[in-house]
Amino acid sequence: MASLPIVSITRRETFSSCHRLHSPFLSDEDNLKLYGKCNNPNGHGHNYVVLVTVKGPVDPHTGMVMNVHDLKQYMQHAIMDPLDHKNLDKDVPYFKTVVSTTENLAIFIWDKLQKIMDKPQLLHEVKILETEKNHVVYRGGSTYRRKKFDSSCLHSNHHDVSSDSD
Numbered sequence: 001m002a003s004l005p006i007v008s009i010t011r012r013e014t015f016s017s018c019h020r021l022h023s024p025f026l027s028d029e030d031n032l033k034l035y036g037k038c039n040n041p042n043g044h045g046h047n048y049v050v051l052v053t054v055k056g057p058v059d060p061h062t063g064m065v066m067n068v069h070d071l072k073q074y075m076q077h078a079i080m081d082p083l084d085h086k087n088l089d090k091d092v093p094y095f096k097t098v099v100s101t102t103e104n105l106a107i108f109i110w111d112k113l114q115k116i117m118d119k120p121q122l123l124h125e126v127k128i129l130e131t132e133k134n135h136v137v138y139r140g141g142s143t144y145r146r147k148k149f150d151s152s153c154l155h156s157n158h159h160d161v162s163s164d165s166d
Contacts, residue, residue, distance in 0.1 A: 003057075004057035004058055004059075004060065005057065005058050006055065006056065006057055006058075007055070007056070007057075007058050007065050008053050008054070008055040008065075008124060009053065009054050009055075009065055009066060009068065009071065010051050010052065010053040010125075011051070011052050011068065011071050011072060011075060012049060012050070012051050013049075013050050013052075013075050013079055013080060014047060014048065014049050014050070015047075015048050015050070015079060015080055015083050015084035015085075016045060016046070016047050016048070016084060016085055017045065017046060017048065017083050017084065017085070017086050017087070017088050018043045018044060018045040018046075018086075018087050018088070019043055019044070019045075019046075019087065019088040019089050019095070019100035020038070020039065020040060020041065020042075020043040020044070020089055020100070021034075021035035021038040021039055021099060021100065021101060022035065022039055022089075022099065023099050024097070043087065043089070046130055046131070048083075048102075048105075048128055048129065048130060049128070049129040050075070050079055050109065050126065050127070050128050050129075051125075051126075051127040051128075051129075052071065052074075052075055052079075052109075052113065052123070052125070052126055052127075053123075053124045053125040053126075053127070054066050054071060054122040054123055054124055055122060055124035055125075056119070056121070056122040065122065066119070066122055070118070074113055074116055074117055075113075077112070077116055078109055078112035078113045078116060079109055079112075082112070083105075088100040088105070092108075094108050095108075102128050102130045102134065102136040103136050103138070105128060105136075106126045106127075106128050106136050106137070106138035107138055109126050109128075109138075110123065110126045110138050110140055113126070114140075123140065124139065125137060125138070125139050126138045126139075
C-alpha cells in the first residue's frame with residue numbers, strides 16, 4: 001500500500017476568561033512574590049486565542065485529515081463551553097486544585113479534546129496566545145516527573161516573571 005501524505009490542519013478560536021495566579025501550596029507572601037500583579041485577589045482577564053492543530057494522513061476517499069466541522073465541534077465542547085466568559089478558578093472544577101497558568105490551561109484543553117475526539121491520535125498541538133507577547137504550546141505527553149513545589153527556591157534577588165507579564 002502506498003503511503004498517504006501527512007497534512008496538518010489548524011483551527012483558531014478566541015475566548016475571554018478571568019483568573020488569579022495563586023498556588024494553594026504557597027503562602028500568600030510567596031504567591032505575591034512569585035506571581036506579582038497577577039496574584040491580585042480580584043483576578044484579571046485575558047482574551048485568549050487558541051490554535052488547535054490536528055495532523056495525519058489525508059484520507060484518499062474524503063480528501064481530508066479530519067472534517068473541519070468536526071474539529072469546530074470538538075473545540076466548542078472542550079474550549080468554548082467550559083471556558084468562555086468564565087472565572088477559571090471559580091467556574092472550572094479542574095482549576096480548583098491546579099494553578100490556572102496558561103501552561104495548565106493548554107494541558108486542560110488537550111486532555112478535554114483527547115477525551116471527546118473520535119480519533120484522538122490526530123491531535124498534534126494546542127497553542128494558546130495569552131497576550132501579544134506570551135504564547136504557550138503543548139503537544140501532549142510528559143517528559144518530567146512532577147514534584148511538589150519547594151518555596152525555598154524563591155530568593156529575594158529572584159526576578160519574578162509570571163506567565164501573564166508583559
